[in-house]
Amino acid sequence: MKIAAIGDTHLGYSRFYDDSFIQAKAAFRDADQKADLILFLGDLYDSRVPSIQVLGEAISLFRELKTPVFAIHGNHERRSRGLLNPVGLMESAGLLKHLHMNHEVFEKDGERVFIAGMGNVPDDLAGRAMEKLREKIAPPEDTFSILMLHQSFREFVYGENLPSINDLEPLKYSLYLNGHIHTQKEGREGNFLIPGSTVLTQLTQEETKPKGYLLYDTKEKTHEFVEIPSREFILEELEFEKATPSEISEKTKEMAEAVFRASPEAILRIKLKGTMAQGFRSTDLSIPRAHNLYIDNRMDEKRIKREIMKLRELRESRVSLKEVSEKRLRERLEGKVSFFDPQKLFEHLLEGPETGMEYLKMKRPKRL
Ligand SMILES: [Mn+2]
Structure with missing residues (x-):
């Protein structure tokens, strides 16, 4: 069986609103062609209360899909107990199955896969929630089993008291799929996989890598990362020594123009480093502005x-x-x-x- 894992589409993300839809559609439509089942790992929407416009566009996309979708909600969609979150709303509309602290058996051509999910819980409660999940749901030993998560783990995210991916051991699933982390990663010798987000959000070095989703083969126990056409992200650095504000803005403008001439659609972030001339401060800079240009002013950081x-x-x-x-x-x-x-x-x-x-x-x- 082929199972697609897509995560963090952040539909309606204001900074790259159009990209969030274009790239999510590319991932879902491609997965729809290649997979028997689509697992969605949380943060479908960027907001816990998406606008009617955003909901409408997402609903149209999900209505197109022929492949069943099982999903969990992410931290962006988490709402108080008793309130419907937007992934739950999609379930109410019959567009997917929301598997929060719940499980489902999916069967195709005589092959069965056991799938459970735990939507995002705050970091300090993650350990207890995993314990609860273990008490509530036991994956059968003779069936391939998958747990969907949307959590931070200390192997990938810096933070105090975060759980380790090794804490998952007692849960005894064959495969763990995790959202939340926006770049593609893996651990536990390939049985803990993260597809990353489909849209650029953090503008970090790691995000210069292509976006996509994972396609897992339950027979071969292998996976591939399927790239989706996504907007190019370029990260550049300019270093100065005792420069005046006008020198800095001139050089920055030159670089931005050169990059956009070669890749007009790219998103560009330029990090400015080094020292300023006597009497000037980094706050004196007038930064050139352009669409899709992000300036990281680290002048005089030292x-x-x-x-x-x-x-x-x-x-x-x-x-x-x-x-x-x-x-x-x-x-x-x-x-x-x-x-x-x-x-x-x-x-x-x-x-x-x-x-x-x-x-x-x-x-x-x-x-x-
Ligand atoms: Mn996210």
Whole structure:
């Protein structure tokens, strides 16, 4: 059996609205031709409450498909308990099967595949949700089984207390398919697969790779990444030394023009690095604007970082200065006075000399 895994189409994504539809359609239509079953791994929509326009276009696409679709919702679609999310809405319309904490057996030409799903849950609840899933659904040992997820895992995403893909071991599925991560990845020796998103979202180095979906062969236990025609994304860097704002904007404009001449449809991000001429700051830059041009102003980053470090050190040294002064005052007064508490005097002095004097007057023995 051939199973397609598509994820993160983010229909209606405002930055690349048209691309979100064009590229999702390309993936679904291609999968419709090649697969017996389509599994959708969450974030079909970019919003938990998509507009009528976005819903309408998605519904038209799903109505075209001949291949059954099983889906989970992603973090972008998650709504409070008891509220219908847009993937659930698609199920209500009879366009797909929403498998959240649920399972289904799909059968074709005598071959059975067991499929379960867990829609996105917040990271801090992921471990508990997986435990619950394990108690609720047990994949049969004699059937090929797939679990659909839409979670962060520490092997791919930096974050504290994220689950590891090795935590999936006790769940005992033959294959894990995960959405949420927008670039194609795999782990657990090929039984944990991520197709990535079909639309550009993060503009990172990783996203310069082509977009697509996965086609899994349950007999061969192999998969291929099927590329879809997607908008080219180019990431460039310009480094300057003691440059003036006009030099920087001139060079940036030149580069953008050259790139767009060669690839008029591309999305271009230029990272600006280096130092600025004496007396100028990165905020003085006037950045050239163009459609599909994204400028990442990192000019003077080192100086800015240095200044932040200095401020931090200063703050820390202030704390230690306070500690040192307090200690010296205590040492100097030790055994010499008994009518006031040096620690308290110091704290009053910190508020100002008057407050310190007030404290002393109050504590002064009457006979003096
Ligand atoms: Mn996503």
